[in-house]
Amino acid sequence: MKSSEKIVIIGSSVAAISAIETIREKNKNLLITVITKDKDLFYSRPLISHINLTDGQRYYRDKNFFRKNNVNLVFGEAIIVKNDSVILKNRKNIKFSKLLLAVGGKPIIPDVKGINGKNVFTLTTKVDADNIKKFCKNKKHVVVIGCGMIGIKAAEFLKCLGLDVSIVELMNRPFASVLDDKSGKIIADEIKKHTKLILNNSVSEIKENQCILKNGEKILADIVICAIGVVPNTDIAEKSGIKVNCGIAVDSQMRTSKKNVYATGDCVESLDILKCEKRPLPIWPIAFRQGAVAGSNIIGGDARYDGSFVRNSVNVFGLPLITLGLSNEKAGEEIVNSSEKLKVYKKVIVKDGKIIGAIFIGDISRAGIFTGMIKDGIDVSNFKNEIFSENFGYIYVPKEFRSKEVVPIEI
Amino acid sequence: MACRLCEIACLVAHSKSKKIIKAYKEEFPNLTPRLIIEQKGPLSFAIQCRHCNDAPCVEACVTGAMKLDKRTGLVSHDREKCVGCWMCVMSCPFGVILMDTKEKKVATKCDLCADVGSPACVDACPNEALVYKESEKVKKIM
Numbered sequence A: 001m002k003s004s005e006k007i008v009i010i011g012s013s014v015a016a017i018s019a020i021e022t023i024r025e026k027n028k029n030l031l032i033t034v035i036t037k038d039k040d041l042f043y044s045r046p047l048i049s050h051i052n053l054t055d056g057q058r059y060y061r062d063k064n065f066f067r068k069n070n071v072n073l074v075f076g077e078a079i080i081v082k083n084d085s086v087i088l089k090n091r092k093n094i095k096f097s098k099l100l101l102a103v104g105g106k107p108i109i110p111d112v113k114g115i116n117g118k119n120v121f122t123l124t125t126k127v128d129a130d131n132i133k134k135f136c137k138n139k140k141h142v143v144v145i146g147c148g149m150i151g152i153k154a155a156e157f158l159k160c161l162g163l164d165v166s167i168v169e170l171m172n173r174p175f176a177s178v179l180d181d182k183s184g185k186i187i188a189d190e191i192k193k194h195t196k197l198i199l200n201n202s203v204s205e206i207k208e209n210q211c212i213l214k215n216g217e218k219i220l221a222d223i224v225i226c227a228i229g230v231v232p233n234t235d236i237a238e239k240s241g242i243k244v245n246c247g248i249a250v251d252s253q254m255r256t257s258k259k260n261v262y263a264t265g266d267c268v269e270s271l272d273i274l275k276c277e278k279r280p281l282p283i284w285p286i287a288f289r290q291g292a293v294a295g296s297n298i299i300g301g302d303a304r305y306d307g308s309f310v311r312n313s314v315n316v317f318g319l320p321l322i323t324l325g326l327s328n329e330k331a332g333e334e335i336v337n338s339s340e341k342l343k344v345y346k347k348v349i350v351k352d353g354k355i356i357g358a359i360f361i362g363d364i365s366r367a368g369i370f371t372g373m374i375k376d377g378i379d380v381s382n383f384k385n386e387i388f389s390e391n392f393g394y395i396y397v398p399k400e401f402r403s404k405e406v407v408p409i410e411i
Numbered sequence B: 001m002a003c004r005l006c007e008i009a010c011l012v013a014h015s016k017s018k019k020i021i022k023a024y025k026e027e028f029p030n031l032t033p034r035l036i037i038e039q040k041g042p043l044s045f046a047i048q049c050r051h052c053n054d055a056p057c058v059e060a061c062v063t064g065a066m067k068l069d070k071r072t073g074l075v076s077h078d079r080e081k082c083v084g085c086w087m088c089v090m091s092c093p094f095g096v097i098l099m100d101t102k103e104k105k106v107a108t109k110c111d112l113c114a115d116v117g118s119p120a121c122v123d124a125c126p127n128e129a130l131v132y133k134e135s136e137k138v139k140k141i142m
Helices: A014-026 A126-135 A149-160 A181-192 A235-239 A284-298 A368-376 B005-013 B020-030 B056-060 B087-091 B120-124 B136-141
Strands: A006-010 A031-036 A071-075 A078-082 A085-088 A093-095 A098-101 A105-107 A141-145 A164-168 A196-198 A203-206 A210-213 A218-220 A223-226 A230-232 A261-263 A270-272 A277-279 A311-316 A319-325 A333-339 A344-351 A354-361 B036-040 B043-047 B066-068 B075-077 B098-100 B106-108
Touching (some): A014 A031, A014 A284, A078 A235, A098 A284, A126 A149, A141 A149, A141 A218, A149 A164, A164 A218, A181 A311, A181 A354, A284 B087, A311 B087, A319 A368, A354 A368, A368 B087
Parallel strands (some): A031 A071, A164 A196
Antiparallel strands (some): A085 A093, A105 A230, A203 A210, A270 A277, A311 A319, A333 A344, A344 A354, B036 B043
């Protein structure tokens, strides 16, 4: 790339930061401009619901990150990409040679009466968290709609702020997309120790002080958090004529359908290597890796992103939960190890000899070995019955996949 | 041969006193070794953080506590920054990021004995099975 060229990045969370770090590792001088709506930079989005964090914990990178990396900052809302310019809401026009869309996801807002009320919030940015904190002073009851990743974090957040929390979930269990019935029940029982949990129900109307549920029941609600989930933010891409499917369409180099425009992170659709189809995989580590791939290619590299799978780790009121891949599909043999007394539930799903999904509750130690085995598509047929034995470990990874440094010669 | 001397050396090196008797008598239940000894049939090895160049734990860390120093190749973990979300535990394919749940719940891993100078497990290994060497990639950068 010539030094007169200008890189513009829309967004300032992990995908953008990862791209900037990758670019700056190779090139200290290229002009980089970041356009962002976030006034408070570098805070870690997954941690917005944590209270009592130190600044050191809350911020993913230090406050001087942009200055140290020689990045220009433009506060504003990007609306559309026209030719080789980004046009902002305030009509400002920013020219680019290469553009990266790292605009993340946006919360799903259901079509419910009263959803636009002053007492209804979503929780995906620090501004949301701050607004909720301000609003809930002197309030008593909160209803959280949805019991997934954001719902559980919202419930913990508001409970810490001293409110009485009710979670309303449409399905018969929390985290319904990744938990099976049995693990869902363990998590539901844990949640019920801390908040009210209403399953198999939904909110059909929101009023100033109450929610009316589908079955007619009324529950007190001074404040409502809508936490159904997020979808890729494709607003700019759609307006700009960039191809969008389930998310912004990108190739393995993170290039969109428009020349010189790249996209990464929660706003794109990625190849799910377990489902063998493209879909949004909106998780932090994937955004980080894709940001690095895009960063490298923007400055003329040839990095590739070959797909991944969904995985997540969350503490549910202190009970650790990890799910990997297609953890809720009845698609193969299930190997289960559980103890109700110890609040432990572990399950691995094996299809055609390979692990396609796993759930760990309570005991999550060394879960990463399974992540590695899924990624490498390792055949576990020979040792699948020993997966939950005490001696199980990296030693079971077949020789040809093991790092040579760990076991240089086998005796 | 799974003599576990490395495990003892690791514990002592990460104790306050750095003295074996004192560490075991006074601190032991609160110490977590940063390596794991695995055994299956005739094969055994000690495994600790590989300090990967494209470390999945660094990619997964939402606080920035897990960091890769591109110059030295060291993957370091900052206890003060860590919030115990276990994204790193979920991501490490070697399964060598452990959970220190004794006081503040945080991740813990091999730090190449930053306090001591050289990795205590390597110094303690009577069979020279554990080796500490600079990787070619780091050598090139330096």
